[in-house]
Amino acid sequence: MSDFFSTLLDEFPQVRAGLWVTVEATVLGSLLALLLSFLLGLMAGSRLLPVRGVSRVVVEFFRGTSLYIQLFWLYYAMPQLTGYELTPLVCGVVAFGLNYGAYGSEIVRGAINSVPRAQYEAAVALNMTPFHRMRKVIMPQAWVQMIPSFTNLLIQLLKATPLLWLISAADLMTAVEHVRSRTGETLVSYLLLLVAYFVLAYALTLLMNLLERTAKRRLGLHPGAGSLLKTRTAESAATAGGTR
Amino acid sequence: MSQTFDWDAVRDSLPLLLQGFRVTLLATVLGTLVAAVLGLAIAVAGRAPSRWVSVPVKTVMEFVRATPLLVQLVGAAAVFTSVEPLTIGIVVLGIHYATYTSEVYRAGIDGVPKGQWEACRALSLTPRRTWQAVILPQAVRNVLPALGNYAISMFKETPFLAVITVQEMVFEARKYGTDHFAYTEVFTLAGLVFLVASYPTSLLMRKLEKRLGH
Amino acid sequence: MATDSASLKEPAGSAPAPGTTGVEPLVRFDKVVKRYGDHVVLDELDFTVKRGEHVTLIGPSGSGKTTILRLLMTLEKVSDGVIWVDGSPLSHTRKPDGSLKPAGEKQLRESRKKIGMVFQQFNLFPNMKVLQNITEAPVNVLGMEREEAETRARELLDMVGLAGKVDAHPSQLSGGQQQRVAIARALAMRPEILLLDEVTSALDPELVAGVLELLGDIARNTNITMLCVTHEMNFARDVSEKVLMFDAGRVVESGTPEKIFTDPEHERTREFLNAVL
Numbered sequence: 001m002s003d004f005f006s007t008l009l010d011e012f013p014q015v016r017a018g019l020w021v022t023v024e025a026t027v028l029g030s031l032l033a034l035l036l037s038f039l040l041g042l043m044a045g046s047r048l049l050p051v052r053g054v055s056r057v058v059v060e061f062f063r064g065t066s067l068y069i070q071l072f073w074l075y076y077a078m079p080q081l082t083g084y085e086l087t088p089l090v091c092g093v094v095a096f097g098l099n100y101g102a103y104g105s106e107i108v109r110g111a112i113n114s115v116p117r118a119q120y121e122a123a124v125a126l127n128m129t130p131f132h133r134m135r136k137v138i139m140p141q142a143w144v145q146m147i148p149s150f151t152n153l154l155i156q157l158l159k160a161t162p163l164l165w166l167i168s169a170a171d172l173m174t175a176v177e178h179v180r181s182r183t184g185e186t187l188v189s190y191l192l193l194l195v196a197y198f199v200l201a202y203a204l205t206l207l208m209n210l211l212e213r214t215a216k217r218r219l220g221l222h223p224g225a226g227s228l229l230k231t232r233t234a235e236s237a238a239t240a241g242g243t244r
Numbered sequence: 245m246s247q248t249f250d251w252d253a254v255r256d257s258l259p260l261l262l263q264g265f266r267v268t269l270l271a272t273v274l275g276t277l278v279a280a281v282l283g284l285a286i287a288v289a290g291r292a293p294s295r296w297v298s299v300p301v302k303t304v305m306e307f308v309r310a311t312p313l314l315v316q317l318v319g320a321a322a323v324f325t326s327v328e329p330l331t332i333g334i335v336v337l338g339i340h341y342a343t344y345t346s347e348v349y350r351a352g353i354d355g356v357p358k359g360q361w362e363a364c365r366a367l368s369l370t371p372r373r374t375w376q377a378v379i380l381p382q383a384v385r386n387v388l389p390a391l392g393n394y395a396i397s398m399f400k401e402t403p404f405l406a407v408i409t410v411q412e413m414v415f416e417a418r419k420y421g422t423d424h425f426a427y428t429e430v431f432t433l434a435g436l437v438f439l440v441a442s443y444p445t446s447l448l449m450r451k452l453e454k455r456l457g458h
Numbered sequence: 459m460a461t462d463s464a465s466l467k468e469p470a471g472s473a474p475a476p477g478t479t480g481v482e483p484l485v486r487f488d489k490v491v492k493r494y495g496d497h498v499v500l501d502e503l504d505f506t507v508k509r510g511e512h513v514t515l516i517g518p519s520g521s522g523k524t525t526i527l528r529l530l531m532t533l534e535k536v537s538d539g540v541i542w543v544d545g546s547p548l549s550h551t552r553k554p555d556g557s558l559k560p561a562g563e564k565q566l567r568e569s570r571k572k573i574g575m576v577f578q579q580f581n582l583f584p585n586m587k588v589l590q591n592i593t594e595a596p597v598n599v600l601g602m603e604r605e606e607a608e609t610r611a612r613e614l615l616d617m618v619g620l621a622g623k624v625d626a627h628p629s630q631l632s633g634g635q636q637q638r639v640a641i642a643r644a645l646a647m648r649p650e651i652l653l654l655d656e657v658t659s660a661l662d663p664e665l666v667a668g669v670l671e672l673l674g675d676i677a678r679n680t681n682i683t684m685l686c687v688t689h690e691m692n693f694a695r696d697v698s699e700k701v702l703m704f705d706a707g708r709v710v711e712s713g714t715p716e717k718i719f720t721d722p723e724h725e726r727t728r729e730f731l732n733a734v735l
Contacts (some may be wrong), residue, residue, distance in 0.1 A: 064439035064446075068403035068414065069431055076427035081249070121533050122581035126595035126647060127570040130563065136594060141605035159312040166407065173315060179321075190319030194311045201310040219584050220627025 004185040008192075011179050017231050018175030021198070024241045025089060025171065026158045027199075033157065036101025036149075041108025042134075055105065056206030062102035067160060071095040075167040087168035092161070102156050107149040111142035151208035162197075172196060252425040254433055256301070261433060264416035268402045271334055271412060275402075276395040278338025283345030284384075287353060288375065290346065309343035314404050316340060321408040333405040341398050348390040353381035389453040396442050396449070413437065482652065484683055485607040490539035492525050492707075499525050501707035502539065507700075512677050512684040514694035514715075517704030518730055523687040526536035527653040528550075530685070531575045534568050543572060543651070544698055565573070574649030578656040580636040582628040582643070588615070589624045592643045600647065607646070618672055634665030638672060645676070652676075654686040658693075666690070673697065691735055695719060703727045 007013065043055035062070065079085040079196055086094065115138050123133040164171040173193060180189035289301045308316070317336050321329060356379050364374040406415035418428040459674070483602075485505035492500040499522045507513050515523040528534045529541060532549050537556070548569045550560045577605040581663040582591050590610035602610075615621050618638035620631075628636055637657060644652060655674065658666045670693050677684055677697045688694060694701055694715055701718040702713040703726070711724040722728050 011365045060443055064443045065435035066398075066400040067401060068401070069428060069435040069438060072414075072418070072427075073431045073435065074449065076421060078428075080425070081428045098354045118577065118579055118581045119583065121531075121584070122577065124533060124570070125531050125573075125575040125577075126643070127599045128565055128595060129567070129599075132598055136598070137583055137585070139581075155310060157312075160314075162312045162314040165314075173312075186319070186322045190322065193315050194307070194319070197315065198307055214247045220629040221584075 002185045004179070004188055007183045008179050010075055011175065011182075014170075014178065015172070015175040018170055018172040021089060021164065021170055022158075022161050022172040022196060022200070025092045025096065025161050025164060025169070026154075026204075028093045029099065029161075030154050030157050032093060032097025033100035033104050033153070036097060037104025037108050037150075040101065040105030041112065044105060044109045045112055059102045059105050062098050067095060068098040068163065070099055071167065090166045091167055092164045092169055096157050096160060099160075100153055103156075104150065104153055107146050107153070108142070111145040111149075112138060114145055115141045123231065141155055141219070144212070144219055144221075146213040147208060147215060151205060151212075154208065158201055158204060245273070249432075250426060250429055253424060253429040254451035256424075257420045257426070257430050257433065260416045260420055261413050261430065261437065264411060265358070267330070267410065268410040268414075271330065271337065271405055271410070272395060272399045273401050274334045275337035275341065275398055276391070278334060279341035279394065279398070280391055281344050282338060282342035284349050284380075286342055287345035287349035290350065291353065296405060305343045305346065306339060313337070313340050313401060314407065317345060317408055319403055329405070329408045329410045333402075333410050337398055337405075341394055344394055345387075345391060348387050348394075349383065352385075352387050353372075353379060355386075356382045386456050389449050389456060392415060392449040392452065393446070396446050399442060465719045483542075484511075484544055485509060485685070486542040487526075488531070488540045488542060490541060491537045492529065492534065499707050500529075503708060505702060505709050505712070507651075507683060507685060510681045510683055511700060512698040513686065513700045513702060514698040515685065515687045515702050515704060516689075516691070516694060516718075516730070517710075521704040522707045523704050524655055526716060527575065527655050527685060527687060531573060531653055532570060535560065536689070543569060552612075572650040573653065574644035574647050574651070574704070575653040575655065576637070576640050576644050577658050578659050580628075580633070580640045580660070582636055582639055583587065584628050586628075587624075588620070588626050588628065588631070588639050591628065591639060592646045593691050611642070611646060614645055615639070617675075618642050619668075632665065633661045636670055637661060637665075637669050641669075641672060641676075645682075647684065650681045651685065654688070656687050658690055660690065670697075689734065691719070691731075703730065705730075 019094060040055045040059055043051050044059075046052050046055075051138065071091060074091040075088065119137055120133060123137045128137070161171060162173040165173040165177065168174070176189055176193045176196075180186060183189070286301060287307055290298050290305070292298045292301075313336070316339075316454065320332050324332060350407050360378055360382065361374070364378050369378070402412055403414035406414050406418060409415070413434055416436045420428040438443045476559040487503050487505050489502045489504060490500055491498070491502055503522070503526075515526065517523055525534065528568075529536055530543075530548070536549065536558070540550070540552055540558075543632040546569070547561075549566060550558045553559050571731050583594070584587075586594060589608065589611055592603065592614060593607040596610070597604050612621065612624065615624060618641060620635055620638055620642075623631060623635065623639070628639070631639065637660075641657075657673070658669055659671065670690060673684075673686075673693070674697050676682065684698075685691070686698065698715060700712060702709050703718060703724065705726045711718065711722060711727045718727065719731065722731060
């Protein structure tokens, strides 16, 4: 056991670097996912059938083919097919972005649809352009609705990052795996790893709850007391997991 | 290095992949079963009158839900070396998803009107009868689509089992890919199998959801 | 349209174009039909509203009154017939073969310039404070200077009796206050035609009188043409010059409030008035 901790201390630079890779993959992956969520989600609400169709096909494709396969395809198959190779981290970011972006687009679409039609009508009555209606009236209200579901998705994405270990991206899992193989302390290693991910997940949840609180205040709503530490409950868990 | 898509490799690897797919399906079905039963148990335990039961249950559940499935799988396989990998896979998948399904049940239980609990108390029903005869039948009625969606979700996470050497579809795909240097073909094929299997099922769940009026 | 003065006394409507005599009605429904599936809401409806007129639409619920306002605001599409506003087709034109050609977004926005609407449920934007609710469209749609728009918004808020609520969130206001803001918001766009869709129906009874009084003031002090769907017969009597009685998608009877309320000709009108008065 003491052997484990001395090894851990010994390997600390690698572990810290691994943690950084995990955070990087999470942040960049979720930024790409956020971008795609809005792009595909807005396309899904288009009046033009081809635009809606493209969005639908892309979303169903990336939701339907399993993240694991997408990652492996990017890492193993793409170089073979195109001769062009991505670094493991970029593979991870792209795969996470595409996969969770597809799920996120459903969140965006659903939130936009949940804004009462009366709000749209009031904007029409004030002669706003379609773009102006979306930007100033619909989207600010939809955004508040999206945050809890996005929080869920973000945690899911974080939980998917150990996949990077399988494509040798030197993430947190890779680093701790290394410590484990050096010491043979299986149980402690994995418990430590789980705790590390748990702490990361809670930190992200806290940040997102802060964001939600700010957004709610902007709408003149009162965020419930103590809501900052809450994790997601059934409704949002069902939207992130349930629509898969 | 770039090469074209080799259709022979597709034809060659398909039987192997489908053989692995049977393991994938088995893991999904049994894992869902574990998740459905255990999730219900967690939901009921979370409502236990004693804090000595409800608080630990909730804490463990939060922990399992917020941590990666892959780490849980690899960890469990490394600790329980004498247990067969497929069994470990099914149990870990089941436990991980039980933390999701318990939320579905919890929402269902919360959805039962307060008057139903009060009526049970007025009739002096035992807690057991209250749950069995009154609360659960009402709570569980609408959870089927959500369970179905989690089953689809789990299905798409079964490739994780390959990491602990369960010989499911992706395990076979990867093996064939390494042996014949044909990653493009096998991973494309495996992806399509997932799409073909999961898309119609998710459409079915959506239809079911609509019929149940969600 | 005059923009130099913020006073409500200015003529909101533009002068009749040269060559017209000013008798062309501001709003004209020409055999307008509105169907939802098999259900006919408006049945070859013909009616006109003159510039500056205050018209009240009454009738049993489901008689198509609100649909008329929603068609004018281009929130719904007509099934057949043409609506004319100030001599131009509102939302579509008729092709030579008789079929309808819907207007593009550009033409719709041109049409909506003249028209404002106040809704039953206020529909204030919850993501904007009171002041921004009022200035948002003047600044971004009419291209007004922000300062000018804010000055005007404050004047309007003063007029509706809410000068102190400039920085409030809509959710902090009572229903009556929200409806006053909604009225100010509509007026800020200087509409020639103001559509009022059961604007007091969602209010607590003690708040109704204030809103009605405000609308009466606007009717007396401006040239804004008003089309008003209401169940407040007192309002119809006090404010409007013309009452249209609707039933089953048609105008059954029209006339001055005195005529309609004291000496209705049609049996349906008598029945309806007996039921509501």
